[in-house]
Each structure stands twice: as C-alpha cells, then as structure tokens.
Amino acid sequence: MFKDFHALRKHPVLFLSLIVILFLPIIYSAVFIYSMWDPYGQTQDLPIAIVNNDEGAKIQGKEENLGNRVIDKLKENDDFKWEFIDSKKAKNGIEKGDYFAVIEFPKNFSDDASTMLNPNPKHMEMHVQTNPGYSYSGQSIGDKSIQAVKDNISLSLRELYLKKIFGSIKDMRGQSQELATGLKKMEKAELDLANSSKQVDSGLAKTQAALPPLQNEQFNQLITGSNQITGGLNKLAENTNQITQNIDKSLKQTDNLSFSKENAMTISDPVTTVEHNVTKVENYGQSFAPYVLSLSLYIGAIAFVTIYPVDKRVGESKSAVNWWLNKLGLMVTHGLLQGLFLSLFTQYVIDIEIANRGYFTLTLIVWSIAAVLIVSFLVAAFGNIGKFLAIILLILQLGSSEGTFPIQLTNKFFQTLHTYSPMTYVIKALRESIFDFEGNIPINTAITIIAIIGIVAGCLLYFAYLSRLNLKNIRLNTRDLD
Structure with missing residues (x-):
C-alpha cells in the first residue's frame, strides 16, 4: 500500500516537485485575491474628468451657475478622483486612459435649468464620454461617478427651486396675515359707517314727518336712497367678514408648517438609506475568495497529475486493488495537505474573516481530495487525453458554477450545467x-455532495486501473520519476 511513498524516497526530484505543487493553490489564490482585494474601495484613485462650459443664467430671479454649484459639491465628495479640466485635455485623456469618464456641462446648462417652471420646460443635457475598450471594468466602476454627478445636479437644482418656492410661500403667508388684519380693520370701519348711516336714516324720517305733504314725495326718495346705502354697507361688512374668516382658516392650516431653508434642503434630499444586510462583506476579495479557492485547488490537482504519473504502477504487483490502494494513499495525502495548507494560509496570512472556520477547512480538504481523484481518474483512464478532458471540465465549471455573476445572467447551457458542476x-x-448564512443548499448537504463526487471518482479510478492492469508500458521506471 505504501509502494508509491517508498518510491518517492528514492527519487528526490519528484518528491521535491510534489512538495512545491502543494503550494500552487496558495500562490494562485494569493495572486488573484490580493490583486482584486478591494477595487470598489479604491475608487477614490479612479480619475474622472469634469469639464464645466456652463455660462450661467438667471434662475428664479438670481444669477446662478449650476455647473459651478455641482463642482463645489464634488470637491467635498471623495468617492472618486475628480479632476476639473478643459475640453481639449479631457478628449486626449479619455483616449489615452488617463480618465475613465469625462463629464461635461454645456454652455446652456444653467439656461436650461431656468426653464423648470416654464410652460415648456427643457431637459438639461450632461455630455458623457467613456472608453470601455481601454478598460471595461474601469468604465463600469466609472459609471457610478456619472450617477453621482447626476445626483448632485438634481440636488442642486431642487435646492435652488425649493428655497425660492418656500421663500415665496413664507412671503405669501406674511402678506395674507397683513391682509387679514387690514380686512378686520376695514370691517370695523364699515360697521361703524353702517351704524352712522342708520342714524342718518332715523333723522331723515323725523324730518319727513315735519315737512308739508307736497315735499314728502321728494323727501321719501331721499330716505329710500339712504336706506339702500345703509343696507349696502351692512352687506359689504358681511362680505368682508366672510373673506377674513376664509383667510384666517387658510392661515390656521399652515400654523404647524415650516417653510425654512432647512425644510427646503430636507425635501430636496429626503431619503437616508439604512442598510440591514443579511451578511456582511468586508471587501471584493472576501466575496471573490470562494471562487478563487475552489478553482486553485482544481488547478493544483491538474498540476499533481502533470508531475506524478498516476497512470503507472510501482513494482510487479498484478493486483488492481494493490495498485489502487498505493495510488489512493498518495492522492488522498496530497489532497488533504493541499486543502489544509490553503485553509491555514487563507485564514492567517490573507486574513479573510471567516464565520465558521471548521466548515471552511473541511470544505477545502474534501474538495481538494475530490479534485485530485477526479483528475487522476481521467488521466488513469485516458492517459494524456485525460489531462485535456480535465481542462475541459475546468472550463465548463468556470462558466456554470456561479463563481462571479449570478447563474441567472448566463445562458441556458451553463444554467443547465450548474446543478452538475462540482464547483457549484x-x-x-x-x-x-x-459569511454565516444558509443558502438554497445547506453547507452539510453541499459538503456531502462533494464527498460523494470524490468517492465516485475514487471508485472509477479503481476500475480504470483494473481495465489497464494487463496492458504493457504502464510500469513506473526511473525516467518516469526523475
């Protein structure tokens, strides 16, 4: 059972090579994880060009330059490396890759902004240039800068208009209060005038009684006119009172409302996001680690069969079981050490925060052994063609295991393969x-499936050796080892 181990003692070059490839998954994982450790956390170093050609305009009765307003806000924003330059420098820079986005405010930027309350308001234009051919991922991250600028434009515009509108409302409320006070004084004066008119009516009536009959008819017309004036004054006082009551009622409805600048600012930017995420991801490297770690162990398995001739036996044994057990012992040992070393390196060198270290280590070890057995079976059964098949299997897993994008974003072919991919x-x-959560496949179930895949590969490896037992040129010799 230990013939392969004893053979390695006599061939130090091969033994040293196997020791070296034990660390291949570590090297592979370290390079990939460190290179993409936190790209979204480094966007403050991503250069974004801002070109302001805005000539300004009168907005709500006041000269404004909305482009300058937005730039002032961006200077307080450290999400990106904002560079405020002219059009010529921006054009050259976007082509050379000096900038990942160019955002330009045209000369009529503020002028269009001034039409928001016109019968035919104009949409403001913001000219954007990107160069995805130079760096698609950089341009994708740069798209967030475009949204940030749009948000600042909207915020600035809302502030301008709401402050003016709220100021107008405050002025109108003050004027309404003054009007109500004036109307109350006018109503009092009208009532006083009506009372005086009544006294005049009474005096006219007494005078009429003392006049000769011939003059009564003319005087009667005078009394009728005076009575009409008195009635009109009373009616005017009633109407004034009704208007005053309506104004007081409207003002009372706004007693608890505030129209200050602070209110305008709050309404212009009303939403504060409070996140309650199911899991917490520190950075992009941590989120990408599961994919890289699983991939690196499979690559380590391919390296193992490339270095060690798993399709040849040591000695004269004619038993397939003996051949299988000798190889199996070395394969399991290599897989176990490979997975264990990668787990320790990830936890204590890369220093990724891991919620359940036991399950994490167990998953890597089980997959490492299973990957070695899968690739070893393919090589033992098909020779060099098996190595090619192992690479094909790797490629299929890359597209179907949901390591980067959600599987729903891939085509139907890879969605179908998803269920059958070991790396899934x-x-x-x-x-x-x-990240300490339970997904659609619980961790115990997932580890069990991986283990079953490894066991099946191990059993198929036995049958591969059994089928090749009596073939020539499958015995290990010095040249195979050194």
Whole structure:
C-alpha cells in the first residue's frame, strides 16, 4: 500500500516537485485575491474628468451657475478622483486612459435649468464620454461617478427651486396675515359707517314727518336712497367678514408648517438609506475568495497529475486493488495537505474573516481530495487525453458554477450545467462558511455532495486501473520519476 511513498524516497526530484505543487493553490489564490482585494474601495484613485462650459443664467430671479454649484459639491465628495479640466485635455485623456469618464456641462446648462417652471420646460443635457475598450471594468466602476454627478445636479437644482418656492410661500403667508388684519380693520370701519348711516336714516324720517305733504314725495326718495346705502354697507361688512374668516382658516392650516431653508434642503434630499444586510462583506476579495479557492485547488490537482504519473504502477504487483490502494494513499495525502495548507494560509496570512472556520477547512480538504481523484481518474483512464478532458471540465465549471455573476445572467447551457458542476457546491459551502448564512443548499448537504463526487471518482479510478492492469508500458521506471 505504501509502494508509491517508498518510491518517492528514492527519487528526490519528484518528491521535491510534489512538495512545491502543494503550494500552487496558495500562490494562485494569493495572486488573484490580493490583486482584486478591494477595487470598489479604491475608487477614490479612479480619475474622472469634469469639464464645466456652463455660462450661467438667471434662475428664479438670481444669477446662478449650476455647473459651478455641482463642482463645489464634488470637491467635498471623495468617492472618486475628480479632476476639473478643459475640453481639449479631457478628449486626449479619455483616449489615452488617463480618465475613465469625462463629464461635461454645456454652455446652456444653467439656461436650461431656468426653464423648470416654464410652460415648456427643457431637459438639461450632461455630455458623457467613456472608453470601455481601454478598460471595461474601469468604465463600469466609472459609471457610478456619472450617477453621482447626476445626483448632485438634481440636488442642486431642487435646492435652488425649493428655497425660492418656500421663500415665496413664507412671503405669501406674511402678506395674507397683513391682509387679514387690514380686512378686520376695514370691517370695523364699515360697521361703524353702517351704524352712522342708520342714524342718518332715523333723522331723515323725523324730518319727513315735519315737512308739508307736497315735499314728502321728494323727501321719501331721499330716505329710500339712504336706506339702500345703509343696507349696502351692512352687506359689504358681511362680505368682508366672510373673506377674513376664509383667510384666517387658510392661515390656521399652515400654523404647524415650516417653510425654512432647512425644510427646503430636507425635501430636496429626503431619503437616508439604512442598510440591514443579511451578511456582511468586508471587501471584493472576501466575496471573490470562494471562487478563487475552489478553482486553485482544481488547478493544483491538474498540476499533481502533470508531475506524478498516476497512470503507472510501482513494482510487479498484478493486483488492481494493490495498485489502487498505493495510488489512493498518495492522492488522498496530497489532497488533504493541499486543502489544509490553503485553509491555514487563507485564514492567517490573507486574513479573510471567516464565520465558521471548521466548515471552511473541511470544505477545502474534501474538495481538494475530490479534485485530485477526479483528475487522476481521467488521466488513469485516458492517459494524456485525460489531462485535456480535465481542462475541459475546468472550463465548463468556470462558466456554470456561479463563481462571479449570478447563474441567472448566463445562458441556458451553463444554467443547465450548474446543478452538475462540482464547483457549484464547493462555492456554496465556502460562501456559507465565510459569511454565516444558509443558502438554497445547506453547507452539510453541499459538503456531502462533494464527498460523494470524490468517492465516485475514487471508485472509477479503481476500475480504470483494473481495465489497464494487463496492458504493457504502464510500469513506473526511473525516467518516469526523475
């Protein structure tokens, strides 16, 4: 059972090579994880060009330059490396890759902004240039800068208009209060005038009684006119009172409302996001780790079969079981050490925060052994063609294991393969152990599936050796080892 181990003692070059490739997954994982550790946390170093050609305009009765307003806000924003330059420098810079986005405010930027309350308001234009051919990922991150600028434009515009509108409302309320006070004084004066008119009516009536009959008819017309004036004055006082009551009622409805600048600012930017995430991801490297770790162990398995001739036996044994057990012992040992070393390196050198270290280590070890057995079976069964098949299997897993984008964003072919891809379950188990949640496949189930895949590969490896037992040129010799 230990013939392969004893053979390695006699061939130090091969033994040293196997020791070296034990660390291949570590090297692979370290390079990839460190290179993409926190790209979204480094956007403050991503250069974004701002070109302001805005000539300004009168907005709500006041000269404004909205482009300058937005720039003032961006100077307080450290999400990106904002560079405020002219059009010529921006054009050259976007082509050379000096900037990942160019955002330009045209000369009529504020002029269009001044039409928001016109019968035919104009949409403001913001000219944007990107160069995805130079760096698609950089341009994708740069798209967030465009949204940030749009948000600042909207905020600035809302502030301008709401402050003016709220100021007008405050003035109108003050004027309404003054009008109500004036109307109350006018109503009092009208009532006083009506009372005086009544006294005049009474005096006229007494005078009429003392006049000769011939003059009564003319005097009667005078009394009728005076009575009409008195009635009109009373009616005017009633109407004035009704208007005053309506104004008081309207003012009372706004007693608890405030129209200050602070209110305008709050309404212009009313929403504060409070996040309650199911899991917490520190950075992009941590989120990408499950994919890279599972991939690196499979690559380590390919390196193992490339270095060590798993399709040849040591000695004269004619038993397939003996051949299988000798190889199996070395394969399991290599897989166990490879997975264990990668787990320790990830936890204590890369220093990724892991919620369940036990499950994390177990997943890596089980997958490492399973990957070695899968690739070893393919090589033992098909020779060099098996190495090619192992690479094809890797490629299929890259597209179907949901390591980067959600599987729903891939085509139907890879969505169908998703369920049958071993790395699917490795990535799910690693994510659950790192971020401490239970996905659609619980971690115990995922590890069990990986283990079953490894056991099946191990059993198929036995049958591969059994089928090749009596073939020539499958015995290990010095040249195969050194």
